[in-house]
Amino acid sequence: MPLPPLSLYIHVPWCIRKCPYCDFNSHAAGSELPEQAYVQALLADLQQDLPWVQARPIHSIFFGGGTPSLFSAKAYQQLFEGLQRVLTLSDDCEITLEANPGTFESNKFAAYRALGINRLSMGIQSFQPQHLKRLGRVHDGDEARRAIEIAQQAGFDNFNVDLMHGLPEQTLEQAQADLDIALSFAPPHLSWYQLTIEPNTEFYKRPPRLPEDDALWDIQEMGFARLAKAGFEHYEISAFAQHGKAARHNLNYWQFGDYLGIGAGAHGKITLASGEIIRSQKTRLPRDYLNPDKAFLSAEQRIERDDAGLECLMNALRLRQGISAQDFTDRTGLSLDAVAQPLKLAQQKGLLEVNERIYATERGQQYLNELLALFLTD
Ligand SMILES: C[S@@+](CC[C@H](N)C(=O)[O-])C[C@H]1O[C@@H](n2cnc3c(N)ncnc32)[C@H](O)[C@@H]1O
Numbered sequence: 001m002p003l004p005p006l007s008l009y010i011h012v013p014w015c016i017r018k019c020p021y022c023d024f025n026s027h028a029a030g031s032e033l034p035e036q037a038y039v040q041a042l043l044a045d046l047q048q049d050l051p052w053v054q055a056r057p058i059h060s061i062f063f064g065g066g067t068p069s070l071f072s073a074k075a076y077q078q079l080f081e082g083l084q085r086v087l088t089l090s091d092d093c094e095i096t097l098e099a100n101p102g103t104f105e106s107n108k109f110a111a112y113r114a115l116g117i118n119r120l121s122m123g124i125q126s127f128q129p130q131h132l133k134r135l136g137r138v139h140d141g142d143e144a145r146r147a148i149e150i151a152q153q154a155g156f157d158n159f160n161v162d163l164m165h166g167l168p169e170q171t172l173e174q175a176q177a178d179l180d181i182a183l184s185f186a187p188p189h190l191s192w193y194q195l196t197i198e199p200n201t202e203f204y205k206r207p208p209r210l211p212e213d214d215a216l217w218d219i220q221e222m223g224f225a226r227l228a229k230a231g232f233e234h235y236e237i238s239a240f241a242q243h244g245k246a247a248r249h250n251l252n253y254w255q256f257g258d259y260l261g262i263g264a265g266a267h268g269k270i271t272l273a274s275g276e277i278i279r280s281q282k283t284r285l286p287r288d289y290l291n292p293d294k295a296f297l298s299a300e301q302r303i304e305r306d307d308a309g310l311e312c313l314m315n316a317l318r319l320r321q322g323i324s325a326q327d328f329t330d331r332t333g334l335s336l337d338a339v340a341q342p343l344k345l346a347q348q349k350g351l352l353e354v355n356e357r358i359y360a361t362e363r364g365q366q367y368l369n370e371l372l373a374l375f376l377t378d
Pocket residue numbers: 021022023024064065066067098099100122123124125162163164193194195196197198
């Protein structure tokens with residue numbers, strides 16, 4: 001069984017302040033970031049994961065957060081030097097860094113590009129002052145526009161814009177204006193997330209007034225039509241890309257590829273030569289992660305064979321293209337017979353197609369939760 005492609009996720013767990021809707025592993029930074037100590041910890045953490053590489057080149061790298069753009073270019077230079085000592089990056093390795101708009105961050109974009117970071121993912125969320133304020137963002141609409149311009153001038157021809165919709169008291173026209181402004185920069189990739197209220201957030205404790213379901217539906221239909229007209233392929237629930245610009249790193253997650261996860265709270269998924277699949281999780285709190293008396297690895301679980309089939313499909317069915325039957329078998333060690341029952345049921349309901357690929361039909365995409373539930377209850 002060939003091993004799947006291997007990606008690398010690197011988590012940076014600090015932000016200027018915590019946004020009221022965010023449940024990511026991100027923490028308000030103190031007056032000084034322990035950049036040096038963290039880079040050293042990341043490299044030591046990676047060192048322990050090296051047996052999981054199994055001679056594979058790195059297919060993509062993603063610096064996620066938190067706010068990775070709080071770190072200096074010098075910190076990334078040291079990190080790359082360390083990474084390159086122990087890993088081989090593929091020639092076409094996609095290297096993405098998540099950046100927040102703001103002068104402090106944008107001023108570093110050119111230096112990031114010079115280091116070989118070849119994709120920037122900018123967390124814009126909205127361009128409108130009242131929504132940015134309600135979302136607790138530290139940047140304004142002008143800084144958001146400016147950040148995209150600076151990224152383009154710095155030579156990032158591959159970049160993503162994150163926008164959210166269904167914001168507190170947002171109208172259809174406002175959601176449309178946000179999309180139109182983003183589209184005016186011709187981004188190769190756009191992630192358009194509907195705001196969700198997550199437990200353990202400020203918004204959960206004090207829920208804002210969100211648009212009614214009908215209004216949310218209208219916003220969604222408007223957005224899908226607008227993005228299609230602008231030539232975007234809607235390749236995953238919230239992900240839209242110009243042809244050939246789908247995020248390589250995320251595609252690898254969704255197609256049940258492997259990834260090392262280093263940094264506070266990072267998750268990994270690794271296939272061993274024996275065919276066994278394991279999930280790893282790193283120590284979550286930054287102060288514990290940086291404590292030399294504590295281990296980096298906080299949990300490691302084996303994915304049972306049957307669960308692997310269901311997990312693989314639950315990820316891959318988020319993608320319009322689904323997964324090839326061959327990749328399904330190669331990455332789970334299972335034949336399609338192992339998931340024959342839910343596959344058959346989903347086909348009967350018109351939610352799924354199976355030929356040389358397994359993918360959700362239009363109807364399946366529309367009722368994705370119903371489709372995924374068939375795999376959960378099997
Ligand atoms: C890892 S997060 C944050 C990246 C970056 N620190 C920022 O805030 O721009 C990636 C993206 O997830 C989206 N996101 C975060 N929380 C969300 C929520 N509760 N509902 C919908 N989208 C969310 C935002 O668009 C965000 O840019």
